[in-house]
Amino acid sequence: MRMKYFFFSWLAVFIGSWVVYVQYSTYTELCRGQDCKNTICDKYRKGVIDGSACSSLCDKETLYLGKCLSTRSNNQVYMGSWGDLEAVIKCQMEETLRFDLGADTEPRKEAVLFDKPTKGTSVEKFKEMVFSHLKAKVGDQANLLDLVGLIISVADGNKDGHISLPEAKSTWALLQLNEFLLMIILQDKEHTPKLLGFCGDLYVMEKVQYTSLYGISIPWIMELFVPSGARRSMDQWFTPSWPRKAKISIGLLEFVEDIFHGTFGNFLMCDTSANNFGYNAKHDLKMVDMRKIVPEVSFKDLIRDRHCETDEDCVYGMDCRTTCDQTKKKCTTEVIQPNLAKACQSLKDYLLRGAPPEIREELEKQLYSCIALKGTADQMEMEHSLILNNLKTLLWKKISHTKDS
Template identity: 75%
Template sequence: MARLSYMRIKYLFFSWLAIFIGSWVIYVRYNSYTELCRGHECKTTICDKYKKGIIDGSACESLCAKETLYFGKCLSTNPNNQMYLGVWGNLEGVIKCQMETTLHFDFGAEPEPRKEIVLFDKPTRGTTVQKFKEMVHGLVKTKLGDQGNLQELVNLILTAADGNKDGHVSLPEAKSAWALLQLNEFLLMVILRDKEHTPKLLGFCGDLYVTERVPYTSLYGVSLPWIIEIFLPMGLRKRMDQWFTPSWPRKAKIVIGLLEFVEDIFHGLYGNFLMCDVSAKNIGYNDKYDLKMVDMRKIVPEMSLIDYIKDKSCESDSDCVYGLDCSTTCDQSKKKCTAHVTQPNLAKVCLLVKDYLLRGTPPEIKEELEKQIYACIALKAATKNMEMEHSLILNNIKALLWKKISHTNDS
């Protein structure tokens, strides 16, 4: 009898403990979700400005009046940068919206947050089209430097800003365009508008914008229920990420696309852009295994980054880091960050795809592919012959992969 009573107490205790832990986990998860996913706040702010006639754009009427553009699944990874799957009539896209004021290259925080007090304050009423063109020209020159045909780029930006395609940029459209130009991803989408690996801009309203949807939103990895994620060891999680990937020829095709994207942003018409968050979740692909970038918000013009980081006070190299993957070194004699970026994009990309690509590699090319991948990872940005080595290694890897898959259906 005493044993039965003891077992009952033990059962009740563990049942209560399980309920308590489960409730706590659900509470924390709910709080985390509501903090992370603030799309309703973003929509309220944008539509309030639109209804007051402050902003306008190609997506405003659908978002705020007709309500044919609506927020779907939350994809946000940071409260300041909202990202949702969106449905716009019969189109599927991705809705992106900033939540605080734009702070360029703030090393202690997520880039491109926004504050209400300065939102959509430029250009002011009475600004002529010519004056607005000069404003845009000055901004892109600051971001990119005096290279390429900046006037042509300004004309492309004004064409994109003309949301209703009436051949005229109104003041509300200009305010939206100016806010969007503070965002690196928007500028990059305009510059790379004809490149196949860059998502297309579908529309905008203020600094909320809609891009084409990428069916597979991570280079690799498997989506698991959050309750399993909590208790899954990191080592096992990483191994599982590599298990659930396409066949090797398809992986090779995706990597070729990634290498082509690196070429697109390496010393192009408007200079070099740096990938400052090279992670699997920012890189996706479509049903034909063509690479598509999912999130380019941390791909920044090299000149902008260097202008900000040089002479920044530092104690060690760790103080000279932007995002996850862009860094320079700390000059210990001056206690200032240098202007020389440590790694080129190609080296960071090769490190990302090393395990992904080498798993299942055909034996006849595995040794040579390993050699090229490790040579790629060892690339340093400041070396004398870096550009020549960069081009040689990139072309060698592309040729090796393409030769192996060119005769297959996956190509």
């Protein structure tokens, strides 16, 4: 009996130690915040880069990287604080040399080494660089100069009315990132987190209080033993009350409107997972992660040369799918589902669970009509707008008289 107890005790210690080791190794691989800070601050102190967050991060140390939220080693994400403000800090650790539809990092067209613009570049030349880059990324639009002006105003980190070379290098690096560009484009929209500051290609954004559309956090050890089906059921049970879910859902529909043929073009939502959407204490939707929201123009430009054997080769993120032209063995450029259909797919179970009986049938009908949308939104603009407005109206009429609205 003693030998039996000794054996099982030893086995428990061995398994426990192995699990702790694996978790520690995973954490140290994913969470490289100190490496990120060291790299950024080294370049800042050498005068290579500058930005509104550099002094706080490297000199005053009032910008603090706290809890690690990274899911990829080359995309560092931390909950932190900047003085009295709670914030989220994001940092790019490695170069992404090309747009890779099979990768989980966001598409970046070129290596970002803070080597552009070069010494001697004038502000006017820098504006021309930004203009050309944006033209390739979001398309040739009449108001592109307005977007250049917005970016130049953000680039002036210390607000002294001048763009220094280090500030320009930081801005150029950040312009390779879709999320940074989208935060500038949508800076006045209520569902986009605010950009608080930057240093090099590290940027600081507003913290979102609730960081998933639904779900519950459980200890990682329990995650190992909970079946995926049971986990999905648990997630759906742990949601706000239905009127609050309706308000959050209206926010998501409004965000779809914001990026559909907005001021500076159309953007594609390539990952509509629940953990990319959050909300605040007032149950207003706030985007948590916009790295997989890509400009339609650059997406089409890059996917058309993608070699394919089947449709599965023509996927970016989780949700941006095109078809494979079997005669040419190339991906076509038109996404199968518009943003609205993907958003409705994410909201279906979320909204139908606990829906008031008097609107459940109509709500289900409208959601399935929305999910059935196919082809580009350009080709069905009227139907797209009608379905979106009908859904918003149905939800709003039901909650407009409640305190949750």
